[in-house]
Amino acid sequence: MSIEITGIDKRFGDFVALDDVSLSIPSGQLTALLGPSGGGKSTLMRIIAGLEVADAGTVVIEGTEATHLPPQKRNVGFVFQHYAAFKHMTVAKNVAFGLEIRKRPRAEVKAKVEELLDLVHLRQFAHRLPSQLSGGQRQRMALARALAVEPSVLLLDEPFGALDAKVRKELRDWLRRLHDEVHVTTVFVTHDQEEALEVADEIVVINEGRIEQVGAPDVLYDEPANEFVMSFLGEVTTLDGHLIRPHDIDVFDHDAVLDAVPGVVSRLVRVGFEVRLAVTTESREEVSVVLTRAEARSAGLREGATVWLAPHRGAQTVPVGDRAEGPVGAPVAQLQ
Numbered sequence: 138m139s140i141e142i143t144g145i146d147k148r149f150g151d152f153v154a155l156d157d158v159s160l161s162i163p164s165g166q167l168t169a170l171l172g173p174s175g176g177g178k179s180t181l182m183r184i185i186a187g188l189e190v191a192d193a194g195t196v197v198i199e200g201t202e203a204t205h206l207p208p209q210k211r212n213v214g215f216v217f218q219h220y221a222a223f224k225h226m227t228v229a230k231n232v233a234f235g236l237e238i239r240k241r242p243r244a245e246v247k248a249k250v251e252e253l254l255d256l257v258h259l260r261q262f263a264h265r266l267p268s269q270l271s272g273g274q275r276q277r278m279a280l281a282r283a284l285a286v287e288p289s290v291l292l293l294d295e296p297f298g299a300l301d302a303k304v305r306k307e308l309r310d311w312l313r314r315l316h317d318e319v320h321v322t323t324v325f326v327t328h329d330q331e332e333a334l335e336v337a338d339e340i341v342v343i344n345e346g347r348i349e350q351v352g353a354p355d356v357l358y359d360e361p362a363n364e365f366v367m368s369f370l371g372e373v374t375t376l377d378g379h380l381i382r383p384h385d386i387d388v389f390d391h392d393a394v395l396d397a398v399p400g401v402v403s404r405l406v407r408v409g410f411e412v413r414l415a416v417t418t419e420s421r422e423e424v425s426v427v428l429t430r431a432e433a434r435s436a437g438l439r440e441g442a443t444v445w446l447a448p449h450r451g452a453q454t455v456p457v458g459d460r461a462e463g464p465v466g467a468p469v470a471q472l473q
């Protein structure tokens with residue numbers, strides 16, 4: 138394991154930011170810390186980086202006890218949302234900085250900077266100033282700079298958070314490819330579930346200072362440990378007191394299966410290739426259902442029709458009110 142975190146507690150005054158957090162982050166993987174705003178993701182990253190001191194617990198990085206080491210002795214590279222570049226230095230100089238302060242030979246620095254600028258596709262911008270780059274290009278420069286000193290761990294705290302949706306998406310694909318080339322152990326903070334599902338090998342879901350679940354994206358999506366994880370990763374609705382994904386509900390025009398729930402189609406909207414239904418049941422529950430156009434057509438669905446709903450065979454459901462643990466005495470985090 139590359140990073141071993143054991144029993145980390147962190148309070149800010151009375152506020153519990155992290156409550157007995159233990160986590161093993163494997164070498165060479167891209168791990169996402171995912172959760173709502175205020176859940177403790179950045180605090181955990183800052184503790185790994187050595188920018189924040191935990192009240193209790195230990196951090197071991199690549200086998201070295203790092204709990205009390207200053208940031209510069211931990212061999213970690215980091216990139217934050219708003220990256221502070223040296224404004225008066227060119228892109229190449231910014232990338233070279235970490236190597237120059239380590240007094241590496243000039244030829245080695247030059248070769249390394251060229252290699253990194255190729256890697257982040259910024260070679261043609263080597264002589265520009267950071268202010269002459271786009272936001273996405275600046276974050277790529279920040280990554281090149283963090284990688285220059287060959288860290289054993291790369292920590293990225295919402296590195297694309299300040300960019301628009303299209304650039305974010307491009308950079309996330311690019312980060313995945315970059316990671317496949319470089320294989321440096323990377324921890325990536327995000328509150329965007331789609332970003333985590335697309336990019337990460339493994340996702341750590343953090344909420345209210347605790348870890349809710351750790352697993353590969355598919356595992357978290359298909360086998361969520363509790364209500365929180367299920368509703369944070371993907372769309373959910375309630376059917377007969379259970380959380381279920383809207384596309385995991387079968388719709389019948391008659392009482393076709395045991396325990397099917399009758400209801401009336403109160404809304405029917407076509408969105409691209411999908412048909413989205415709201416079905417109001419006898420107990421006044423409004424259930425969301427997503428079907429393909431073909432399914433909706435074959436069931437002859439229209440607003441006002443009476444239908445019967447049942448979970449699709451093998452669908453994942455979680456009883457409402459199923460939480461692994463109660464709150465930690467901290468204010469409830471706001472879902473974004």
Ligand SMILES: Nc1ncnc2c1ncn2[C@@H]1O[C@H](COP(=O)(O)OP(=O)(O)OP(=O)(O)O)[C@@H](O)[C@H]1O
Pocket residue numbers: 149152154172173174175176177178179180181328
């Ligand atoms: N220096 C500090 N002093 C007091 N409270 C703090 C401090 N740093 C963080 N907190 C609080 O600790 C909690 C966790 O913050 P943290 O930044 O780790 O959350 P996060 O999950 O990274 O959220 P976001 O996605 O919004 O960055 C928040 O409620 C925050 O207000």
